[in-house]
Amino acid sequence: xxxxxxxxxxKIGSNVLTQSNGLPDxxxxxxxxxxxxxxxxxxxxxILVSSGAVAAxxxxxxxxxxxxxxxxxxxxxxxxxIKLINNYAQLFEKQDVICSxxxxxxxxxxxxxxxxxxxxxxxxxxxxxxxxIVNENDVVSVTELMFTDNDELAxxxxxxxxxxALIILTNVDGIYxxxxxxxxxxxxxxxxxxxxxxxxxxxxxxxQFGRGGMxxxxxxxxxxxxxxxxxxxxxxxxxxxxxxxxxxxxKHTRFIPKRTASEKKKWIAHSENAATGVVQVNSGAKAALxxxxxxxxxxxxxxxxxxDFKKGEIVKLIDDKNKTxxxxxxxxxxDKARESIGQKNQKPLVHYDYLYLLS
Numbered sequence: 521x522x523x524x525x526x527x528x529x530x531k532i533g534s535n536v537l538t539q540s541n542g543l544p545d546x547x548x549x550x551x552x553x554x555x556x557x558x559x560x561x562x563x564x565x566x567i568l569v570s571s572g573a574v575a576a577x578x579x580x581x582x583x584x585x586x587x588x589x590x591x592x593x594x595x596x597x598x599x600x601x602i603k604l605i606n607n608y609a610q611l612f613e614k615q616d617v618i619c620s621x622x623x624x625x626x627x628x629x630x631x632x633x634x635x636x637x638x639x640x641x642x643x644x645x646x647x648x649x650x651x652x653i654v655n656e657n658d659v660v661s662v663t664e665l666m667f668t669d670n671d672e673l674a675x676x677x678x679x680x681x682x683x684x685a686l687i688i689l690t691n692v693d694g695i696y697x698x699x700x701x702x703x704x705x706x707x708x709x710x711x712x713x714x715x716x717x718x719x720x721x722x723x724x725x726x727x728q729f730g731r732g733g734m735x736x737x738x739x740x741x742x743x744x745x746x747x748x749x750x751x752x753x754x755x756x757x758x759x760x761x762x763x764x765x766x767x768x769x770x771k772h773t774r775f776i777p778k779r780t781a782s783e784k785k786k787w788i789a790h791s792e793n794a795a796t797g798v799v800q801v802n803s804g805a806k807a808a809l810x811x812x813x814x815x816x817x818x819x820x821x822x823x824x825x826x827x828d829f830k831k832g833e834i835v836k837l838i839d840d841k842n843k844t845x846x847x848x849x850x851x852x853x854x855d856k857a858r859e860s861i862g863q864k865n866q867k868p869l870v871h872y873d874y875l876y877l878l879s
Contacts (some may be wrong), residue, residue, distance in 0.1 A: 523685065525564060528565070530687045532552060537575060552756070573603075594659050668764075670687065680786070687762065689755070737753060751771060752774050754770055799817075817846075
């Protein structure tokens with residue numbers, strides 16, 4: 521049984537596009553472009569999230585050790601991004617496919633308006649049969665503003681565009697139940713339930729050139745699958761991997777999607793960093809919110825408004841131990857919320873339709 525997707529996001533990690541010496545792997549890039557073009561010609565819409573700008577920069581210029589890591593990364597990324605996108609453009613042109621460049625930062629996902637502007641930009645590219653190539657804008661993104669890695673960015677893009685699947689290409693065959701180098705370890709081919717603690721058996725080593733290890737990949741994949749998007753983690757260094765994953769003949773890890781979440785919930789799910797307000801709830805409210813029954817947050821369940829917020833902003837709901845349990849859109853501002861703390865028969869502060877529970 522092959523997978524019958526209409527729209528997919530493909531994320532190519534730096535460890536797939538980079539040789540062991542740190543320079544770009546031109547042959548692999550060329551093979552992946554051929555596969556992506558073939559998939560597109562089957563009528564599937566493809567959005568590409570590609571790392572590799574820093575490696576491309578490294579092939580052009582040498583940075584002296586006297587510069588700190590952030591400055592060196594900005595320099596290499598700024599030079600390398602042009603080389604990377606030109607490379608893609610030339611390879612796609614040979615396949616009669618047009619591609620475009622979309623550079624983003626975490627700020628683009630914070631406000632609802634910014635988010636919708638970007639969504640509209642990507643939608644119009646797809647309507648015109650263009651393959652958008654998305655990457656983090658490493659030139660302006662520095663530490664605290666950065667995505668965890670491009671896996672997180674790919675998950676955001678997949679949610680934003682209601683893709684049916686996200687394929688993450690890395691340099692191993694999937695997620696193993698132990699160290700991939702141990703003979704006794706095997707690939708977990710399907711992950712159905714959320715809440716698995718991958719940290720207990722996934723090795724924590726990051727790939728040589730990437731920022732994101734397998735634990736970040738598996739956490740992000742669970743979150744994305746929970747929103748109704750299938751996630752495939754596969755080995756991008758294998759020939760024909762994309763075609764084989766879609767035909768369901770490649771050995772890899774697949775996260776089975778849950779029912780599809782609403783557009784607003786998909787935005788809220790990825791907006792923890794965008795939350796302005798912090799609201800502490802009591803144990804009764806926590807139990808109600810985390811039960812299987814659909815529940816809104818009522819003022820009677822609030823103990824404290826810790827950080828102010830306006831109507832329509834994202835708030836973080838925390839329990840009495842300061843652990844975040846949910847994110848939601850405030851139905852009214854913190855001033856009004858303070859007035860009704862602990863009172864019954866009041867309008868919900870966060871309606872269930874705009875509430876996203878962290879597992």
